[in-house]
Amino acid sequence: MECHAGKDTVAAEKVDEKLIFVGTPNVGKSVIFGFVTGRYVTVSNYPGTTVEVTKGVGKIGGRTVQIIDTPGINTLTPMSEDERVTRDILLEEEGYRVFQVCDAKNLERSLPITFQLIELGVEFGVILNMSDEAERHGIQVDEEKLSRILGLPVIKTVAVRRKGFDKIPALLSEARSGSFRVDYGDYIEDAVEKVGRILESRGYARSKRGLALMILSGDTTLREWLKENFSPEEIEEMEKVRSELERLVGVPVSYHINNARHRSAARIGMEVKRIVPRKKHSFLDHFGRLSMHPIWGVPIMLGVLYVAYLFVGKFGAGTMVDLLEGKLFGEWVNPFFVKLFENYVPIPIVRDFFVGDYGIITMALTYSLAIIFPIVGTFFIGFGIMEDSGYLPRLAVMVDRIFKKIGCNGKAVLPLILGLGCDTMATLTTRILETTKERIIVTLLLALGIPCSAQLGVVLGMLATLGPVATALWIAVVCGIILAVGYLASLIVKGEEVDFIMEIPPMRVPEFRNILVKTLARIEWYLKEAVPLFILGTVVLFVADRTGLLQVIDRVSAPVIVTLLDLPPKTAEAFIIGFLRRDYGAAGLYAMQKAGLLDPTQVLVSLTTITLFIPCIANLFVIIKERGMKIALAMMAFIFPFALAVGTAMNKIIRLLGVSF
Template sequence: MSSCHTSTQVDLKNHSDKIKLVLVGNPNVGKSVFFNALTGIYVDVSNFPGTTVDISHGVYKNYVVLDTPGVYGVSSFNDEERVARDVILDGDIILNVVDAVHMDRDLFLTQQLIDMGKRVIVALNMMDDVKRNGLQIDVKKLSELLGVPVIPTVAVNKQGIKELKNTLETASTGNSISGIKELMKSIMPKVSNPAEALLVLEEDENIIERNHIKEKYPYREKIYLQRRKRVNEIVNSVVTETTNGASFKTRLSQLMLKPLTGIPILLLTLFIMYQFLGVFIAQTVVGITEEIIMGTYYNDSIMSIFGPLVKGYDFLEKFLVGEFGILTMVPIYILGLLLPLVIGFYFLLSILEDSGYLPRIATLVDRVLTKLGLNGRAIIPIILGFGCVTMATITTRILGSKRERFIATMLLGLAIPCSAQLGVIAGMISAVGPVYFTVYITTIILVFVLAGTLLNQVMPGESTDLLIDIPPLRMPRVKNVLSKTYTKSMAFLKEASPLFVIGAVLITFMDHFGILLSIQNAIAPLTEGFLKLPKEVATAFIMGIVRRDFGAAGLFKLAEDGMLNAAQTLISLVVITLFVPCIAAILVIFKERSWKESLLIWFGSMFIAFLVGGMLAFVLV
């Protein structure tokens, strides 16, 4: 069958007798240096028909050399990938440039090129970085496992370039993953070459349409997982770690990834974060912003201006300047109590992100999270959940299966307090002493672990493998950290303010017409009898449905007024932490998950929250 796409689709009429040598690699691996080394000044640039993507091509001996956009795989998700795919399909030899330090990432593309049946030669570039990163690579064994020539290079210094040039004709088809050729047999009569047959198996819609294939071949996920497993096996076989010649950052990175040293480093990091957020921000800073600036100066000004105007108008007075007033409680809670906590959390999170430590945490906890039905990548939405559960729920899309996304969403909605709620909790729990603090932390972790373990046992399937790129460690850039902190804090203000106003109006309405008192009396057997808490705590729980930090702030007020003793403070904080997600989060959960799953998360959280709170009350009160 003849090919349904034109030859390379760039103007190569004058080079039709030459071998097409195609440069392929991930972004930023140094392909342009190889292209320049091969073609020199004999370079032309053509616009790929139907796109804005330019293709550089030139001549080297009896080869016409074509550069391609940097891609992570041969597919058709955007113009760059479609152009790279079509040039690769028409190429005779593929020069695959691989970053030696990030082979776990780059070899996925290498193995795909081999699976396509292409003649491949690998330029293992940036070998000078290998030693600095505390690595040793068995290049000979790598070549044997891949089944293609592998030439170590440092392209910017022209090291290995001459050997590469002399070895181009030895490019070979390599060792494809097990079983792939058998799957391709049934497709071969319908396409023009093995490469297209593989792309049909990998559900490339353009190739399927181009070859007028009607049958379904849903093998992409299976092939990708098998290819990833194969790449991991190769990397584990040829790469070893060493401290000889490694920089301090590299040695520190290695220590962060090993459980024996990585766990103490992580615990130290969490302790520093607690001291900054739970002690300095929640107690010292909030003491100034909430009690002095907003609670005294702002509140007194508002009361002196609006108090006389609304005096005698009972509902209006409650609505504007009452206990839940939109001019009193709302700005005091948002600006005085919550905003400093949110800024503090996002400042810490931005440091973790910008330093490159966050993916190292993911790698470190991968084995633990696997027991909960997740993999290390789930640490990203979990950590983001401490900022905002709503955003973290959306981020669960990065997880590899529907099963993992449900487990992560359930654990986020159940046991992860958002930043503002966490700050209030930290401030309250630190005030009742280390014993209750330890009980709180232990309880929440136990619920998190038991819930995840149970879901992992009862839900069919297994957790997927961890696929994550680990960037180099670096000092966080002040500009980046401040920019991320500002952007995310402003997003919090925009999201939280309307919901707080709605919550204040709702609570004021319910309080004015006696609905709040009726609810308190109705669930008094639960709050007073089972949880052994004042019935006013029910108001905080209702406020928590509007927004979780709103409910935590309500508990903060009750504690300030002396209505909760130390044990009751602990119980109420455990319940409000495990309580149902706020309205914004639950709406996103309903959007991301099915109705059945979302309702299970909602009612499951409520049931577990009161059950655990009741058990604590039975023991402590």
């Protein structure tokens, strides 16, 4: 085995070769990439997690290779942001080779991309991954025959077991442009010829066939590229050929081209696939089916969510937090530092800055490391298992109809569930949704009603002391508001109906190592983002406390807090701090509840209000970045009074009815 990790040692060396990984989603591309470079990328089962492009450097067969991992795609004529990113990389980069990673059991899905790479004149090799899964499904691919037909080197691998990786160096050195040619029929071929001549005159001789087909598909994402590289007359000429062709073939040209590719793929598939005895339906196949079943799917969904709650809410937010906060920080770390500062730091203000009520160690680090870390950690482990097992897309199938009511489709459940981990991260993943309308609605719901894991942990902990009625009430109010606001938003936000078309990957037993590495990467990201903000938040609090600003805020907001919500003035602090980190605010309420400052109704009202209250500052920044300042401000302008209004209504109704918990 000659290819091994060596990112740090070779980074400074000269790069001998450039290699790009291309493939459909969920084929294990990232695992092979991680193996070759030694650097890990998020592996997941639903389209869209690898939106970020990852680069790395590795050694293959003694050569230093710079490697780019591209997002999973179905076609190089882009229909999603991911596909566009991948296509652009292939157009922009120069002097590279490509590894196309395919799912061996689903060869026909990958071959259209193979054809496109051939048409672009790319030098590449084909990796048939997951060949073990294919054989379990009764499919054996004759890779030598496939290699002859395509005119390309082909190898078989089982990435998760590192099988077949010894053939990777040979695949790289043998990479070449394939010889297979899809026949698109006379009309299209003639048009390709005409456009090809223009491309050739501009130095795109090698890739002209592929480029011509993209242009003829009417791919609007190519416009910029065309403008940069061709004269207006040439563009007009090509457009003329295209519209003439569209008139001739009647249906969209891209559809014709896709059809021709899939037909060729099906023919090749029949030639190279051998059907071997299929293993019986496994338990996982059955479970996968049941989890989408209109009746059985519901208890499974509730069961999965309950197990997730037990793991994150009970184990993470309960047992682990007790251990870390109560024991480690409460009995060891904090007393140690308090003593240290008392003995060696004579200036009281410096001492308080670090170990006082709003101290960096006693507050910021304790909160972030002892409370947030275990909750977020267990959440990401749970989410990773749901992701890698293939359950999440099935969940999307279950909820599609409900989500249609709020102007989205089932896919929107993915960012919303992720929002229960971290709203900031979830807002970023709204990119997997296709329309702006959906993105705006989901972003709003995340900002408004979805509590992140840290906040959820504290909230559930506090509700537990109030009993099941209060908990049910909190859940009902928050869920009801999410649905109602979503429904109204779907009427207000303009945009087209959204299609639900989603590939469902097979259920798999998640690989322990993948989950572990992925969770670590996410926690690393989280801590890097969270801890500095925690410290900043604590410093702001510390300063506000010392300068008396905190008291001023308490006084100013007192009328609202006291008269409308019937809460003690000090609660204002929690709401304001909640802006720095949502959970931070909830933690403030937690402290007040423990100190006996809140009665049960006050706890419920304050929790509901803070759940709906404006999102944390990090989330706000991401909303501005993703949706623009105007929409972000509009959302805040809605959420701020709305949360207070709901809290007020809840408070008044509970008191009017005389309900007690």
